[in-house]
Amino acid sequence: MRGDFRDFLKRVALAYGLVVLLLLLTNAGGIAAGRFPDPDDALRLVELRDWLGGQGWFDVTQHRIDPAHGGVAMHWSRIVDVPLAMVVLALRPLLGGAGAEMAALLIVPMLTLAMVLVLVARVAWERLGAEAATLSCLTLAMSVPVVTQIRPMRIDHHGWQVAAAMLALQGLMTRHARIGGWVSGAALAIGLSISLEGLPLTAVFGALGAWRWLRGGETRDWLAHFATGLAAVSLACFAATRWGDWAQHCDAIAPVHLAMFVWAAVVLRLWRGPALVGFAITGAGALALYVGLAPQCRGGSFNMLDPLVQRLWYQQVAEGLPVWRQDWATALQTVVPPLFALFACAGLIQRSAGEERVWWQEYTLILGGALGVAVLVTRAGAVAGAFSAVPLAWLVGEWLSAARRGQRLAVLGIVAAMVPSAPITVWGMVPHKASSPTTTTAQRVSTCEARRHAAALNTLPQGTILAPLDIGPDLLLGSHDSVLATGHHRGARGMHDAIAAFVAPPDQARAIIRANHIAYVALCPDLGEPQIYAREAPHGLAADLLAGRAPSWLAPVAADGEGLRIWRVL
Numbered sequence: 015m016r017g018d019f020r021d022f023l024k025r026v027a028l029a030y031g032l033v034v035l036l037l038l039l040t041n042a043g044g045i046a047a048g049r050f051p052d053p054d055d056a057l058r059l060v061e062l063r064d065w066l067g068g069q070g071w072f073d074v075t076q077h078r079i080d081p082a083h084g085g086v087a088m089h090w091s092r093i094v095d096v097p098l099a100m101v102v103l104a105l106r107p108l109l110g111g112a113g114a115e116m117a118a119l120l121i122v123p124m125l126t127l128a129m130v131l132v133l134v135a136r137v138a139w140e141r142l143g144a145e146a147a148t149l150s151c152l153t154l155a156m157s158v159p160v161v162t163q164i165r166p167m168r169i170d171h172h173g174w175q176v177a178a179a180m181l182a183l184q185g186l187m188t189r190h191a192r193i194g195g196w197v198s199g200a201a202l203a204i205g206l207s208i209s210l211e212g213l214p215l216t217a218v219f220g221a222l223g224a225w226r227w228l229r230g231g232e233t234r235d236w237l238a239h240f241a242t243g244l245a246a247v248s249l250a251c252f253a254a255t256r257w258g259d260w261a262q263h264c265d266a267i268a269p270v271h272l273a274m275f276v277w278a279a280v281v282l283r284l285w286r287g288p289a290l291v292g293f294a295i296t297g298a299g300a301l302a303l304y305v306g307l308a309p310q311c312r313g314g315s316f317n318m319l320d321p322l323v324q325r326l327w328y329q330q331v332a333e334g335l336p337v338w339r340q341d342w343a344t345a346l347q348t349v350v351p352p353l354f355a356l357f358a359c360a361g362l363i364q365r366s367a368g369e370e371r372v373w374w375q376e377y378t379l380i381l382g383g384a385l386g387v388a389v390l391v392t393r394a395g396a397v398a399g400a401f402s403a404v405p406l407a408w409l410v411g412e413w414l415s416a417a418r419r420g421q422r423l424a425v426l427g428i429v430a431a432m433v434p435s436a437p438i439t440v441w442g443m444v445p446h447k448a449s450s451p452t453t454t455t456a457q458r459v460s461t462c463e464a465r466r467h468a469a470a471l472n473t474l475p476q477g478t479i480l481a482p483l484d485i486g487p488d489l490l491l492g493s494h495d496s497v498l499a500t501g502h503h504r505g506a507r508g509m510h511d512a513i514a515a516f517v518a519p520p521d522q523a524r525a526i527i528r529a530n531h532i533a534y535v536a537l538c539p540d541l542g543e544p545q546i547y548a549r550e551a552p553h554g555l556a557a558d559l560l561a562g563r564a565p566s567w568l569a570p571v572a573a574d575g576e577g578l579r580i581w582r583v584l
Contacts (some may be wrong), residue, residue: 063100080496086500090171133184176400180203180225223236241278244275278300282296349395355402409427464536498512511530
């Protein structure tokens with residue numbers, strides 16, 4: 015490292031402390047209310063409780079979702095549950111069950127942040143020096159996509175995906191092809207075991223490895239070691255977390271993916287002929303395995319969703335949609351910082367030579383690939399944001415020096431790179447005439463606390479609840495009841511029936527409710543999902559409930575203004 019290692023730790027620790035303090039302050043309201051950033055975080059806690067309560071390690075089925083049809087076998091990984099469980103089990107004797115859970119909700123995301131911060135700063139320290147290491151911590155903290163996924167109570171897997179991606183980047187830094195390839199391959203294997211969403215980024219690293227092979231030199235064999243590490247660690251993670259599940263899943267690491275990884279590793283390790291021929295054999299064989307073993311996956315991970323669920327759920331989940339389907343603020347925050355970072359990479363390539371120049375060329379390829387993935391799937395912007403932190407640190411440092419020399423445009427450059435949505439934020443502060451009631455509703459903060467109000471159900475007989483998909487996890491946390499569906503695609507059957515019931519006229523909805531043995535109906539009037547159903551079907555069940563016209567076969571159990579409303583099915 016450039017400089018003293020203790021200086022590195024001191025700088026990172028100081029930056030980390032400031033970032034943690036800022037995140038705790040800005041999320042204080044949600045922490046105090048026990049409000050999760052996303053329904054997936056609530057369901058992750060449900061999964062953790064089930065496991066610690068005796069559910070098997072290999073059984074990640076949510077038995078309280080669509081219980082009439084055997085529950086929903088989730089595609090999630092136990093890897094994410096382990097650090098949460100360690101904190102809960104360690105602190106439960108001191109803080110009790112609820113206190114230990116809250117501690118885990120705060121500690122584990124901040125440990126994830128610490129890991130990402132250290133890995134980002136290490137790259138900056140090695141390549142750019144001490145000042146850039148400090149600035150890289152700050153540029154990371156200013157990335158909205160990153161802090162959206164790594165913040166207090168954000169315990170789902172997206173933060174760990176960022177950490178795995180940053181660890182994979184470390185494998186590009188070492189001059190030893192064997193060590194570097196194994197580090198990158200192992201890191202991405204863990205990331206893929208957590209979520210298959212990392213597959214495009216893995217392909218980007220593979221493409222870089224192919225370029226290294228073609229270029230020759232001491233990093234020529236990096237790709238073969240990368241493929242070996244990817245295959246070996248993927249096999250180990252599968253054996254440790256999914257053993258016995260031999261189905262060819264499209265949304266999680268399955269035997270078909272393991273076969274592809276092993277094939278690539280064997281071919282790349284043994285091939286001694288022309289490189290391009292070896293790549294062609296590797297790719298053709300992997301494609302044949304994929305099409306032959308899992309032909310149902312050619313349509314993607316969400317091909318089991320019917321048109322109703324596709325239209326009223328999947329197409330409404332903004333984070334999974336392309337950048338051009340987002341609001342302007344989200345799109346700018348996702349795309350602009352990486353574009354500035356690519357501009358910085360161009361400057362770093364121009365000013366460097368030799369091995370250093372090659373490094374920044376490779377970094378540009380990885381960052382460009384990550385940005386390409388983020389453009390197609392917005393939530394992948396967290397990885398692109400983390401990769402952007404290092405070149406942005408150099409660029410901000412250059413602009414700070416220019417600002418100190420009196421160049422005022424440099425300040426505008428810093429603002430544009432770090433806070434690209436600032437003009438939209440300022441515009442939003444100016445009073446404007448509301449274009450429609452829908453716009454006003456969408457901008458309000460929800461008063462619904464489904465988890466807390468669901469406790470009213472615990473005094474009633476246990477049953478299954480028909481509720482909008484997004485509040486299902488909170489209802490599972492707050493009550494002893496089950497739900498028909500949550501917003502998780504493997505429960506496609508229950509998702510269809512839940513949506514169909516809400517958009518159907520009350521008499522047709524009643525038939526769906528009876529068929530699914532529903533005991534209660536619940537919704538939060540000021541959340542967006544039931545309003546989507548009401549707009550879709552103005553005479554449907556959701557529209558009637560929002561208007562206060564509950565059918566005669568529903569008896570109110572709880573009503574708290576615009577909070578959670580619950581009815582018992584008669």
